[in-house]
Amino acid sequence: MNWRAAGATALAVALTVPFALPFAYLLVRNAGDLSGLWGAVSDNHLVGPLLRSLVLGASVALAAAVLGTAAAWLVARTDLRARRTWALLLCLPLVIPSFVGAVALIAAFAPGGLVEQVLGIGFLPEVSGFGGAFVVLTLLTYPYVFLLVMARLRTLSPSLEESARMLGRRPLQVFTTVVLPQARAAVAAGALLVFLYVISDFGAVQLLRYDTLTRAIYSDRLLDPTTSIALSLVLGVIAVAVVAMERRSSRVGLRDQARAGAVLHVPLGAWRLPAYLFLVLLIGFALVAPIAVLAFWAIRGLANGSADTASVVADPGLIVQPLLSTAGISVVTALVAIAIVLPIAYRSVRRPGRLGEVLAGTVVGGFALPGLVTALAFVFFTLATPGPLGALYQTLPLLVLAYVVHHGALALGAAQSAVAGIPARLDDAARIMGRNRIRRFIGVEVPLMLPGLAAGAGLVLLSTAKELPATLLLAPPGFSTLAIKVWQAAELAAYEEAAIFALVLVAISAVLTWFLVVRPALRSWTTPVSGTLPSGTESPVSGSHPEVTAP
Amino acid sequence: MAIRPRAIIGASIAALASVLVLSACGGGSGGGSTTAAGGGGSLTVYSGREQEYMDPVFAAYEKKTGTDLQVRYGDSADLALLISEEGDRSPADVFLAQSPISQSYLDQQKMLSPLPKAVLARVPDNLRAADGEWIGIAGRQRVLIYNTDLVKPADLPKSVLELTGAKYRDKVAVAPSNASFQDFVAAMDQLEGRETTDQWLKGMAANGAKTYAKNSAIAEAVARGEIPMGLVNHYYVLEIKEQDPSAPVAAYRFPGTDPGSLFLVATASVPKATPDKAQADDLVGFLVSDAGQKLIIAGEGEYPTATGVKAPDRAPLLTTGDYPAYDLTGNTDLKGVAEQIRESGLAQ
Numbered sequence: 001m002n003w004r005a006a007g008a009t010a011l012a013v014a015l016t017v018p019f020a021l022p023f024a025y026l027l028v029r030n031a032g033d034l035s036g037l038w039g040a041v042s043d044n045h046l047v048g049p050l051l052r053s054l055v056l057g058a059s060v061a062l063a064a065a066v067l068g069t070a071a072a073w074l075v076a077r078t079d080l081r082a083r084r085t086w087a088l089l090l091c092l093p094l095v096i097p098s099f100v101g102a103v104a105l106i107a108a109f110a111p112g113g114l115v116e117q118v119l120g121i122g123f124l125p126e127v128s129g130f131g132g133a134f135v136v137l138t139l140l141t142y143p144y145v146f147l148l149v150m151a152r153l154r155t156l157s158p159s160l161e162e163s164a165r166m167l168g169r170r171p172l173q174v175f176t177t178v179v180l181p182q183a184r185a186a187v188a189a190g191a192l193l194v195f196l197y198v199i200s201d202f203g204a205v206q207l208l209r210y211d212t213l214t215r216a217i218y219s220d221r222l223l224d225p226t227t228s229i230a231l232s233l234v235l236g237v238i239a240v241a242v243v244a245m246e247r248r249s250s251r252v253g254l255r256d257q258a259r260a261g262a263v264l265h266v267p268l269g270a271w272r273l274p275a276y277l278f279l280v281l282l283i284g285f286a287l288v289a290p291i292a293v294l295a296f297w298a299i300r301g302l303a304n305g306s307a308d309t310a311s312v313v314a315d316p317g318l319i320v321q322p323l324l325s326t327a328g329i330s331v332v333t334a335l336v337a338i339a340i341v342l343p344i345a346y347r348s349v350r351r352p353g354r355l356g357e358v359l360a361g362t363v364v365g366g367f368a369l370p371g372l373v374t375a376l377a378f379v380f381f382t383l384a385t386p387g388p389l390g391a392l393y394q395t396l397p398l399l400v401l402a403y404v405v406h407h408g409a410l411a412l413g414a415a416q417s418a419v420a421g422i423p424a425r426l427d428d429a430a431r432i433m434g435r436n437r438i439r440r441f442i443g444v445e446v447p448l449m450l451p452g453l454a455a456g457a458g459l460v461l462l463s464t465a466k467e468l469p470a471t472l473l474l475a476p477p478g479f480s481t482l483a484i485k486v487w488q489a490a491e492l493a494a495y496e497e498a499a500i501f502a503l504v505l506v507a508i509s510a511v512l513t514w515f516l517v518v519r520p521a522l523r524s525w526t527t528p529v530s531g532t533l534p535s536g537t538e539s540p541v542s543g544s545h546p547e548v549t550a551p
Numbered sequence: 552m553a554i555r556p557r558a559i560i561g562a563s564i565a566a567l568a569s570v571l572v573l574s575a576c577g578g579g580s581g582g583g584s585t586t587a588a589g590g591g592g593s594l595t596v597y598s599g600r601e602q603e604y605m606d607p608v609f610a611a612y613e614k615k616t617g618t619d620l621q622v623r624y625g626d627s628a629d630l631a632l633l634i635s636e637e638g639d640r641s642p643a644d645v646f647l648a649q650s651p652i653s654q655s656y657l658d659q660q661k662m663l664s665p666l667p668k669a670v671l672a673r674v675p676d677n678l679r680a681a682d683g684e685w686i687g688i689a690g691r692q693r694v695l696i697y698n699t700d701l702v703k704p705a706d707l708p709k710s711v712l713e714l715t716g717a718k719y720r721d722k723v724a725v726a727p728s729n730a731s732f733q734d735f736v737a738a739m740d741q742l743e744g745r746e747t748t749d750q751w752l753k754g755m756a757a758n759g760a761k762t763y764a765k766n767s768a769i770a771e772a773v774a775r776g777e778i779p780m781g782l783v784n785h786y787y788v789l790e791i792k793e794q795d796p797s798a799p800v801a802a803y804r805f806p807g808t809d810p811g812s813l814f815l816v817a818t819a820s821v822p823k824a825t826p827d828k829a830q831a832d833d834l835v836g837f838l839v840s841d842a843g844q845k846l847i848i849a850g851e852g853e854y855p856t857a858t859g860v861k862a863p864d865r866a867p868l869l870t871t872g873d874y875p876a877y878d879l880t881g882n883t884d885l886k887g888v889a890e891q892i893r894e895s896g897l898a899q
Contacts, residue, residue, distance in 0.1 A: 045893050106768075112775030206728065206764040211898060219728030219898065222628040222656050223889035311603070372629060379636045394642065473633050477595060477621035488602055488624065492851075493767040493790045 004437075009355070012347035015340050016359045018405050022369050023362070025377030026233045033226050040230035046216060050234070053199045053212040056133055061195040063138040067282060068145025069187050073175055074275050075146075075522075076153035077161075079265045086279055087150065087518045088510060093286040094143040094462040095509040097483060099203030100502050101136045103490065104293040106207065114296060132208040137198050139286035144197070144459060145190030148414055151455035151521055152186035153179065155421045155448070161266070171266050185420075189413035192246045193459075196239055196368040196409065217370060232373045239368030243361045291506065294499040301496020312485075312497050319482075319504055326465050326481045327508050329396070333403040334461040334516065337411040338453050340404055345415035360412060367409035371469035374406045378474060394476050402470045403460075410459035418452025451521040458517030465509050482508070593619035594830055597634060597643040599627025599653060600689075600817060604850030611846055612837050618830065627653040628730060634822055635660055644825040645834050647688070647817070650730040652737065654685040654818045655883045664823045667832050673839040674856045678816050681878055687816025688838045689847050690854035693735060694802040695811065696788050697780040698773050707803050711782070711811025712743075715754030723760045724769040724781030727897045731766065731784055731815055737888050738877040739810045745891070752895035762897060774798040784815065789852040813877065816856055 030037045040046070074080055075087050093101075108114045109127045126132070156179070164178045180187075202214040213231055221228040268275050301313050312318045344363060348356030366374065378401070382393045392398040404411075422445050446453075466483045475481075482505040489498035598605050602624045609620045623630070627648040634641050634657060646663075648654055657663050658680065665683040678687035697707065708714055714723050726732050739748045761778055763769045769781035770791050776799070788802040805811040819838055821831040837843045844855040848863050855862060892898060 043893075045896075107771075110772070110775055111777050207768060209762060209764070211762075215728060215898065216893070220889045220893075222631055222653060222730075223733060223885040225632070226886075227889065372632075376632060376636050379633060383637060383640045390640075469629065472623075472625040473629060475623075477623045484624075491767075492601055492603060493770070493787070493794065494603075495794065 005351070008343065008347055009351075012344045012359055013355075015343055016362050018401060019363045019366055019408050021381050021405065022366050022374045022377040023236055025380050026229060026236060026369075026373065028380075029229045030233055036226035037230045037233070040227040041234060043227075046213070046231065049211050049213045049216050052130075052210060053214070053235075054238070056130065056137070056205070056210065056212060057195040057198040060134055060137045060141060060198045061191040063134070064142040064194040065145050065187050065191040067138065068142040068190055069149050069180070069183065071142070071279060071282060072146045072149035072153055072183075073179060074268075074279060076150045077156075077179065077266055078171070078275065079267050080275065084514075084518050084522050086283075087522055088514055089283045089287060090146050090279070091143050091458060091462065091513050091517065092506060092510055093140050093290075094459070095465050095506060096140055096287075096290055096502070097203060097466045097468070097486060098137065098140055098201050099207060099490065100294075100486060100498070101140050101290055102132070102204040102207035103495075104290040105132060105136050107495075108289065108293050114293060118296075128209040130210055133205050133210040136204045136208065137201060139282075140204075141194045141197055142282075142286070143462070144193040144410070145187060147455040147458055147517070147521075148186045148190040148193075148417060149183050151414060151451040152183050152417055152421070154451045154521065155418075156182050165266065171268060171271055174266060186413075186417050188246055189417065192243065192364070193367065193409060193413060195242060196364070199235060199238065200368045200370050202370065214370060218372075221372070229373075232370060235368050235370070236365060239365040240361055243364045244357070247357050247361065287506075291503065294502050297495040297499035298503060301499070304496070311494070312489075312500050319501070322480045322482045322485050322501070323504060323508055325479060326483070326505065327512060329400065329403075329481065330461045330464040331512060331516065333400050333407070333464045334411075334457040336400055337404045337407060337460045338415065338457050341408055341412040341415050341456075342419075342453075345412060345419045349416050349419040360416070363412045364409040366405060367407070369406075371406055371467065372473075374402060375470040375473040378402045378405075378470075394474060396476065396479070399470065399474045399476075399479075402474050403464050403467060406467070406470060407460045407463050410463060411456040414452050414456025414459065415449075418449035418456070421452060422448050454517045454520040458513055458521075461512060461516060462509055465505060465512075592827065592830055593621065594644040594827065594834060595621045595623070595642045596645045596647065596834070597623050597625070597630045599625065599630050599646075599648040601850075604847070605647070607849070608838070608843060608846040611842065612834060615837070615842075616833070618834070620834075631656050635662065637824070638662075639824045641822055641824040643822050644827060644831040646820050646822055647838075648685075648820075649817050650734050651680075651685070651687075651816060651818055652730060652734055652883065652885060652888075654680065654820050656885060657820065657822070658682070658684045659885070662823055663820045664825075664828060666821060666835060670832060670836045670839060673836075673858070675858060677878070678814075678856045685818045685820040686835065686839060687856040688819045688835075688844075689817040689851075690856050691731070691815045691817070692785040692804060692854070693731070693811060693813045693815060694783060694785045694788065694804050695780055696770055696773050696783050696791075696800055696802055698776055698778075699799045699801050701776060701779040704803075709806065710809045711805055712747075712751060712809075714760070715751060715758050717758075719758060719780075721759035721761070722779045723755070723758070724763050724772060724778045725755065725760050725897065726763050726765050726769055726781075726783075727892050728762075729765050732782070733888055733892070734815050735782070735810075735813055736891060737883050737885075738813050738815075740884070740888070740891075741877045742810045745887075749891055749895070752891060752897055756896040760897065770800070774800050782811070786852045814854075817853070 071086075071090050075083050075090065080086060105127055106113065115121050160178050160182075161174055164174045169177065199212070200214060202218050205212045206215055206218070213235060217228050217231045217235070220231075305313065341363060344359050348360045378398065379393075382389055382398060465481075467481075468483055468487055471479075471481055471484055482501050485501040486498050486505065489495070489501060596609070602622075605622070605624075609622060612618065613620055623643075625633075627650060630643075630646065631648065631653040634643050634646060637643070646654070646657070654663065663684040666686055668683075671679055671683050671686060674687055678690065679685065695707065695711075706718070708716075708719065713719070736748060736752070739751070743751075763772060763781070766783040766787045767790070769778075769783050770787040772778050773781050774791050774795070785802055785804075788800055791798050791800050819835045821828060821835060825831045838847065839857045841857070841860060844857045844860040847853070848855050848860075852863055
């Protein structure tokens with residue numbers, strides 16, 4: 001028993017080491033120039049950008065939490081029609097790179113833009129600055145919350161909800177008094193991811209002319225690397241602090257009661273129309289609107305044709321290789337990420353304590369570091385290590401590992417929630433019945449965790465598919481993804497070409513998300529092991545698992 | 552219910568297989584996947600210049616020499632940081648950057664090796680590093696892009712220094728995070744002195760100059776009429792016209808040797824870490840040869856740097872040879888430029 005626990009701890013610690021590399025890199029780089037570090041951090045020109053980063057991160061996180069939670073409840077727990085289709089559409093904005101979202105918003109709504117030209121509507125609101133950045137980032141990041149909360153709600157016990165309904169509560173009341181308290185940890189985890197993403201985003205904020213810390217990091221990265229590295233460290237410190245705060249506030253409530261029977265679907269009744277309207281508007285602004293702008297460019301480009309034979313407009317065959325590369329590398333990354341974070345999730349959930357929090361915090365905090373920092377950290381450590389690791393430099397396995405490290409936070413939140421959702425009683429029942437650890441894991445726990453793991457895999461998949469800096473620096477020469485093609489074309493202001501690649505990116509992501517995420521997460525649930533659950537078995541270790549407190 | 556994990560394991564094996572196949576096929580458009588090319592050997596190029604415009608140039612060189620080129624495309628500054636991080640284990644034999652400052656960064660870390668005299672002699676002195684560590688391979692004219700519906704030609708300033716005047720309040724767009732603006736500030740430091748440049752930057756900020764992410768964003772904003780004018784490189788005007796021939800934009804070059812009419816260069820260098828200096832030099836030599844120059848300027852509408860090569864018809868702006876003479880070489884105070892821009896308040 002003890003050696004097994006020690007083994008699990010050792011495995012979790014070992015698997016966390018790669019996630020610490022970006023932080024270690026920043027420390028190594030800063031260590032040589034402590035006065036430079038101090039100078040950069042104390043420069044009062046950076047107070048404004050720092051505050052703007054925090055304000056934007058907090059407000060987008062809040063808005064995304066509201067939108068994502070509402071959408072997740074509608075999809076997971078009500079008698080909404082075509083729930084899988086809604087779920088798919090609600091996930092997809094995540095794959096739109098933030099710079100594409102910003103370019104589309106500007107092209108559509110700026111003075112003299114498409115809405116004014118094509119639809120003849122003037123007097124549009126100002127799109128740049130805080131408002132524009134807030135809108136674009138909220139619409140592109142609410143899926144972080146949506147996916148985690150949806151997975152959580154699919155595995156909640158329906159009994160409380162049932163009682164509330166029988167007591168005559170209306171759907172909205174059921175949601176606020178029963179569902180929300182139980183989903184709080186998932187909402188907080190999703191909002192945390194949104195916050196970390198927003199403070200590290202560069203593409204949208206810069207195009208929308210909202211001056212945050214990342215602007216200083218990027219514009220100084222070559223001219224004044226000391227400042228740039230120091231400011232990246234500031235982002236990392238903020239991230240770790242916020243992660244620690246989040247963990248403290250949501251530690252209770254991770255474990256829930258045993259699930260029994262099918263998922264409860266609350267009848268929407270008179271709320272049906274507003275519910276559909278909400279989803280249509282959300283998807284309309286977050287997905288359809290950017291796609292409409294992209295489609296406008298793509299169609300205009302295809303209609304005009306292109307004399308340039310190197311253009312995808314003239315040669316659609318150029319799509320094939322980036323398409324296959326994107327699909328392959330993002331699916332592999334999603335699966336590897338889940339496999340790597342799962343032991344960390346087990347360790348941090350099953351044995352709560354300082355070590356588990358440090359491990360989880362390391363994985364999650366890295367998400368706030370700019371992708372460029374993660375990439376350079378991998379360059380630094382791969383080449384500094386003698387032996388076989390150096391041979392991996394600029395190969396696909398190393399690229400996958402860098403993706404996993406950069407996106408580990410996305411997989412971990414979902415995995416922790418999935419592990420916590422395994423009822424202790426069930427686990428113990430299987431143990432009593434003599435199943436060994438591995439068979440118990442595959443036969444009992446994996447099926448139970450599937451909605452959560454699928455959600456985590458989905459977040460990693462969609463984020464990897466749009467990733468740029470690590471791909472540009474670490475991929476083998478000649479390896480190209482759709483996101484790279486979108487970026488290259490946008491750099492040339494060849495928007496018809498950027499639009500075609502971006503549309504293909506959304507389409508392939510839709511296919512992958514459907515099979516890898518939506519179907520596993522939203523199958524109509526019949527607990528596969530319910531027959532094996534002996535009623536009334538008390539958990540001998542239940543004292544170490546905080547039980548959810550009934551609201 | 553079928554056991555889903557099995558399906559997922561199946562999917563992962565399929566995905567892994569497809570990635571392995573992809574990596575085995577390797578190559579990609581830039582590289583060409585002949586493993587052992589004739590007598591030519593192989594070179595790795597890090598290119599901050601766009602794939603669409605460089606692929607034809609590299610293909611021509613591969614065909615001419617039988618060399619196998621592996622190309623990593625990316626942002627110039629990111630690639631410079633990558634080479635610096637890789638140090639003496641860098642696979643890069645040749646580095647192409649959109650601007651001189653990326654080269655200056657590596658030059659100042661003593662990471663570049665000087666190019667042969669015969670290669671350097673192809674371009675005028677002011678279009679290459681004085682120490683011979685990098686060479687200009689394509690030229691860009693800094694211009695003022697303006698919206699022809701909003702600005703009358705008579706109202707255009709005679710010098711970039713006039714843009715701090717009340718007449719241009721809230722009317723000018725700049726991209727202070729962009730490398731070409733940073734080049735421009737570094738050059739202005741040399742031409743006008745740091746004091747004047749500081750005052751100009753602060754004057755621009757005080758005069759309500761609007762900051763944009765990059766040149767293309769400025770060009771698009773001017774075309775929409777969001778702002779009347781902005782400082783960009785000349786080919787962004789060509790690009791706007793290409794996307795929409797009726798767009799109301801034009802480019803204006805400040806007369807004479809005004810610092811606003813800098814002629815900036817995209818650059819090539821050979822990192823010290825290359826094991827095959829002769830071959831790397833040969834590729835750079837090709838880029839400034841007549842054949843290489845013609846292919847390079849066919850793309851974006853840039854200007855040739857090699858003497859005797861004719862400018863493309865689509866970029867007729869340059870009729871004068873009066874360029875301000877500056878030297879963006881290893882002595883450029885990169886950190887100073889960053890501080891100047893930061894302290895001007897222009898970035899916010």
